[in-house]
Amino acid sequence: MELVKWRIGIVGLGGIASKAYLPVLTQRSDVELLVCSRTLSTVEEVQARYGLSRGTTEIDELVSLKPDAAFVLTPSPTHFAVVQQLLDAGVDVFVEKPATLKSEETKVLAELAETRGRVLMVGFNRRFAPLHQRARELWAGRSGLALLQKHRSSAAHPDLFSNYIDDTIHIIDLLRFFCGEGEAVATTARVRDGRMIGAVSIVALERGGHGVITTTLEAGGWSETYSLHGEGTTLEVDAFSRLRTGGETEERIWREPYASGWKPTLEARGFTQQVNHFFDCLASRQTPLTSARESYRTQRLLEDLVACARL
Numbered sequence: 001m002e003l004v005k006w007r008i009g010i011v012g013l014g015g016i017a018s019k020a021y022l023p024v025l026t027q028r029s030d031v032e033l034l035v036c037s038r039t040l041s042t043v044e045e046v047q048a049r050y051g052l053s054r055g056t057t058e059i060d061e062l063v064s065l066k067p068d069a070a071f072v073l074t075p076s077p078t079h080f081a082v083v084q085q086l087l088d089a090g091v092d093v094f095v096e097k098p099a100t101l102k103s104e105e106t107k108v109l110a111e112l113a114e115t116r117g118r119v120l121m122v123g124f125n126r127r128f129a130p131l132h133q134r135a136r137e138l139w140a141g142r143s144g145l146a147l148l149q150k151h152r153s154s155a156a157h158p159d160l161f162s163n164y165i166d167d168t169i170h171i172i173d174l175l176r177f178f179c180g181e182g183e184a185v186a187t188t189a190r191v192r193d194g195r196m197i198g199a200v201s202i203v204a205l206e207r208g209g210h211g212v213i214t215t216t217l218e219a220g221g222w223s224e225t226y227s228l229h230g231e232g233t234t235l236e237v238d239a240f241s242r243l244r245t246g247g248e249t250e251e252r253i254w255r256e257p258y259a260s261g262w263k264p265t266l267e268a269r270g271f272t273q274q275v276n277h278f279f280d281c282l283a284s285r286q287t288p289l290t291s292a293r294e295s296y297r298t299q300r301l302l303e304d305l306v307a308c309a310r311l
Contacts, residue, residue, distance in 0.1 A: 006031050006282065009062045009091070011082055012073035013037040013046050016096055020125075020271045021071055026050045030279075036062045063089045069119070069282055072096065076166065080105045083120070087112050092119040094278045097173075098165050099292055103299035110292035119281045121274075121288035122295040124173050128270030128277065131243045131256050135228070135235050136178055138245055143208035144230015146179050151219035155195035160187070161306045163196045165299075168215050171224070172305070173290075173298040175203060175211045178228060181297070182211055184304035189311050201305045213305075240268045 008031050010017060025031055034054040037043050043055040056062055059082065062070070069092035072082050080100040086093050087109065099106040099122045113120035126132055148171040157163035164172070175182065182203035189199040197218055203211040209230055224239035236244045243254040258268040266272050274290070281288045288294075 006069065006279065007034065007067045008032065009034045009036060009067035009070035010073065011036045011059060011062065011070055013042050014073065017073045020266060021073060022050065024266060024272050024275045034062055034065055034067055059085060067091055069093065076101055080109065083109050084112065087116050087118050087120065090116065092282055094121045094123065096123040098169055098299065099295045101165060103296050103303055106292055106296045106299055110296055113292060119285065119288065120292045121278050121281065122290045122292060123274060124170065124290045125270040125274050126170050126174050127177050127290055128273035129240055129268065131237060131240065131254060132174065134254060135237050135243055138235055139178055139228050141207065142231045142233060143205065144228065145209055146175060146211040147227045148175055148211065149214045149225050151216045151223040153219050153221050155197045155217040157196050158194055159191065160189045160196050160199055160309055164302050164306055168213065169298065169302055171213055172302050174226065175213060176298055176301065179205050179207065179211055181206045182301065184301060184308050187305045187309040189309050191311060240265065
């Protein structure tokens with residue numbers, strides 16, 4: 001049987017492309033890659049590194065090459081215009097989170113994809129991480145208390161919205177993934193010297209109970225953990241590496257061993273699986289697990305949490 005060959009464009013060749021997507025895509029034997037970046041030297045460097053024959057600095061030229069699908073990995077403020085152009089041209093799209101900077105723009109793209117009959121997937125890799133998927137299966141729709149924490153050692157964003165839309169959006173999306181829908185209750189945030197250094201948000205969950213999202217930007221290092229408690233069950237996750245479930249009389253632990261660095265961790269972090277899922281959706285025309293509609297719901301909750309913030 002002849003192997004199906006997908007012609008795939010990559011728009012944006014920065015850090016996330018180099019660390020996460022190019023290493024996965026260049027390992028696939030069913031893909032012909034077309035790369036696009038604003039800087040010619042970057043295009044040429046990536047072509048040389050991976051032995052790629054097609055590259056351009058113009059999206060119009062990329063579109064003229066008629067890709068089956070494209071990965072949009074450009075800076076977030078450009079996502080709306082780039083994705084819209086590709087969808088209008090009949091190209092299926094994977095866009096790294098956030099889909100756009102406004103939930104209503106994400107909704108517009110979702111509706112456009114549906115009208116055009118295109119696949120539009122948003123990159124929330126944490127939903128595809130093996131331990132996170134196992135945790136969701138074990139939680140199985142229970143209600144209770146969910147505490148999701150993501151901490152870093154430096155403050156990179158000037159305000160709450162910038163931090164939430166760029167970084168904390170991952171655990172806001174995971175709260176929905178684990179626990180279903182919810183309503184924003186309250187947010188408190190700390191800002192110092194023009195930088196957001198910490199925040200706590202509370203969500204009332206439709207199933208009952210609460211979700212608590214916390215982030216600190218003055219920690220000793222990166223840390224991401226999730227704890228789910230309710231209906232006689234406790235689950236504790238150290239992101240990508242360890243899952244523990246237990247009570248007073250028994251305990252079970254799952255580990256995901258991986259080396260340091262990005263490439264060895266791509267499967268543990270869910271990047272490999274989410275790329276594979278996108279290709280499955282291209283072939284079957286099914287709606288992705290992390291569709292634009294799903295991203296819209298996550299962004300709406302994020303915006304509501306920011307809107308109710310007390311500084």
